Amino acid sequence: MATEEKSVMVVGIDDSEHSLYAFEWTLDHFFAPFPGTAPFKLVIVHAKPFAATAIGLGGLAGPGAIDVLPFVEADLKKIADRVVEKAHEICSSKSVTDVTVEVVEGDARNVMCEAVEKHHASILVVGSHGYGAIKRAVLGSVSDYCAHHAHCTVMIVKKPKIKH
Secondary structure (H helix, E strand, O other): OOOOOEEEEEEEEEOOOOHHHHHHHHHHHHHOOOOOOOOOOEEEEEEOOOHHOOOOOOOOOOHHHHHHHHHHHHOOOOOEEEEEEEHHHHHEEEEEEEEEEEEEOOOHHHHHHHHHHHHHEEEEEEEEEOHHHHHHHHHHHHHHHHHHHHHEEEEEEEEEOOOO
């Protein structure tokens, strides 16, 4: 008798508290309650920005700007390593063992949509930073973009606001 292949869930993470909240929420609701029998295969994806993009080099670099690229690249790699380490720690603390973690260089919006295609994911989970309309328009919203362009169901997990 053939075993049915599990659907794939891609979870996009970065080093923000909103992202980590969404990741933990997802593990708590879809993986931790089903040790060894979770309904999805878990793929965690971190988008590492290109160094030139991170410092705003769009062909209009000032003198010496190129000199900082190796330092920016080193910092971005450290951040990516921390994100991956944290993802493994969280998975371990929740007894989630069947997981794939990837770091992909590029714009997070494109990286997430491409990961969906690559892994034939049936669901993509991203966190929401809760930006207002102006900040979202200036910075661009990864969750907004993915909701409109990913070829699967997109779940946007928002961290609850603390009421005072």
